[in-house]
Amino acid sequence: MLENLPKTYNPKDFEERLYNYWNDSGHFIAHVDENKKPYTIMMPPPNVTGSLHMGHALNNTIQDILIRWKRMEGYSALWLPGTDHASISTEARVVNKIKAEGKTKEGLGREGFIEEAWEWTHKYGNTIKNQLKKLGVSSDWTRDRFTLDEGLSNAVEEVFIRLYEKGLVYRGDRIINWCPSCMTAISDAEVEHEDQDGHIWHIRYPIKDSEDYIIIATTRPETMLGDLAIAVHPEDERYKELVGKTAILPLMNREIPIVADDYVEMEFGTGAVKITPSHDLNDFEVGARHGLGQCIIMNENGTISPEGNIYQGLERYEARKRIVEDLEKQGFLVETKEHQNAIGHCERCSTVVEPLISKQWFVKMEPLARPALEAYDRGELNFIPERFGKVYVNWLENIRDWCISRQLWWGHRLPVYYCDDCGEIMVSKTKPHNCSKCNGVNIHQDNDTLDTWFSSALWPFSTLGWPEKTEDLGYFFPTDVLVTGYDIIFFWVIRMVFSSLEQMGELPFKDVFLTGLVRDSEGRKMSKSLGNGIDPLEIIEEYGADALRFTLVTGNTPGNDMRFYMERVEANRNFANKLWNASRFVLMNLEEGIEKSQFDVEKLEEEDRWIISRLNTVIKEATENLDKYEIGLAAGRIYDFIWDEYCDWYIEMVKSRLYGDDVSSKETAEQVLLYVLKDILKLLHPFMPFITEEIWQHLPGNDSPLILSSWPEYKNELDFPDSEGAIEFIKTAIKSIRNARAEMNIAQSKKSNQIFVTDDEKIKSIIAKGERYFLNLASADEIEFSENKEGMGEDNISVVLDRCEVYLPLKELIDFEKEIDRLEKEKEKLEVEIKRVNGKLSNDGFVKKAPEKVVLEERKKKDKYEEMLEKVLERLEGLKSNR
């Protein structure tokens, strides 16, 4: 009955079954329960049409570990999942899809297109959710949300209107980043700067009614078509006389003023700058200061507008080429230099972004950023790792207004209406019947949609029903921790913080856990274009979700990028296999019937107390590390305990009792094996949920049908320091004996007597009680004791231990030259240690200033090493004189 685990660990046999069981039985559903403390995590919503990549796998594994752990600790733990409509990216996909069918956006019209987009969303929207389930995420699917849900859309409109009414959302003509490919405005955060080799051109602008001229420098010569001035620094002696005069714009023959403005850097270029107010942020500001007006020379698709005269219709780079040629032909080009420059690209499609003036909607950032900075300064917001706090502060301190309108159709349409008669702007959730100003009835809604991040910014509370005062909102908000990649601090983290402070009056979360990037084995970013991405699902298919999860959270540190190695997945799969087989071993040896894990403390033997005491420590350390978000360290502690202490030592030590005749001892061993195994499974469960649950369900006498029920507790009364000391001594002795035998090439099967020479009663008793350990684990035939080493002879191997020496009579097998070499090595090691300890102890400063405890320890070490060295030397002497 008990031995019913299959012989080999095969995760495919049970992962899916267990997930469905958990999910169907409602264990992931969080309940508002005033008797419990809430613990809340909002899942960063992946793109609704996306599919799972390693980044998702990493941060969802971390969230799952935290939420499972807290659930086991007794919290009412909510992990709310959902997806994001991802306006710009989804729209682009849908456009491609209909294009393949020979259709266009314009052809379909707004409503038709949105219908297509919903269809697409419904078709692909479940893909990533199903993939997350394979990973084992224990999120509450009954609370699944989508950013375009009715409720969330309502929250978006509510926030927009509130901000508008407070004057924090406004409409204006400003320089924005325009993507000529996506054909929409994008925010500063969506522009990626990349240094590129380019040119800087020096161009001569003639001065009107004069032979004189002024030379300017530019990296974007095509924008000269829109030049409305030349600016120089007011203090620049070179140009003082020219200020106030008029220059003639080459190619266009437009008269433009020469103005003085201290924005100009005298040292850069020629010290004279062409001013194109409609196509450059700085120029826009200079233009405003000098009343220059606007001249837009580029269309939305990146071609030259009618304002560009004979260059009209040319693509922007073609125009640049033609303009430079023409300038050269007409003698205006002074020189062309190589120049490196940071060029802005669209984060979505990598097209070079064009700064241009446009009428857009903005969020006024300064009043929102201030509270966000103050909250951080008060220490209410923690970043893990801390260093990302600086990134947060730096961004907020230099923030500019946020352009939130997008010329897209897929998303939240602005709740803004215009009166066609008087132009009045009305902001409202529903279309007004009459103009609030002129009472006219010709009213139309703004065509733009909002930046996707405007809705994601509300995620921590919009998902809980805000602006309604729901029970969920009252109980689960604010959330506890946000787990996400450091690459979206600007896009998302900061925007959630200020949105929540503004709307809810408090932070959306206390802690922000930032993960690094998962890179390929050569350290490259995984990307579609490189084709170096590793599909988490393939890993799960081959090695199981548990191995993948463990790989992602061990061996690296929060916020650092990691390389993904198949070898590590394999190693972790092997670990799972190890646990699987250890569990099989336990089950095979359990006798049926009684409740086995309740041991009687009085009946515990040395190794039982040792493993229980060690388990106690591991529980404490693992919990402490989880508390500090040191997930990798916690996992490492548990791994080491399972493999090194439970499997390699405890199980081996206990075997003789299981196969022996002492029924009581056997029963205690079984109880402890099971007791420790159960806690091991619980400790490991958040990390490896599937295998632990599967094994759990095969164990007898469980207090709960599911392992998710409780987290092991540290128990003071189960600390046994004396037993730990005794077993540590035994382990060291066994290792030393094994080592000596292996160095002498003595087969494990070749047994010998082991004669322990010691006059230390305590050590003697430890060894005597541990006889069976030496018989089973150190190839001893029989152990004997001797008060002194008289009569030991020089034909034995001798292993020197602390306060003890062991002789292994293996006469005919010993190569004494080899034994001398081995002891020489031993001697050198000891001498190095003694030298080090002596160095410390003879240092006056150390003895006086170091803590007493440390000094005492060093003294003990000194005595120990000296004693051991003495024995080694005696042996060496004896061996050498005998040869």
Added chain:
RNA sequence: GGGCGGUUAACUCAGCUGGUAGAGUGUCAUCUUGACGUGGUGAAAGUCGUAGGUUCGAGUCCUAUACCGCCCACCA
């Protein structure tokens, strides 16, 4: 131009508040012992980037510096 991270065993990385350097993988040797060869046992392998400093004591703190990488930034 600012800011940040990395530099520790052949490879990939841990090493939290300073007190004799650890793991996984790989390598070598060995073992069909009644859970596991996806295993057991043992071994070899590190001047902790460099130079200073603080300290009785530094991989760990401070200051420089080199190399690699990342982020931010309106010098046209």
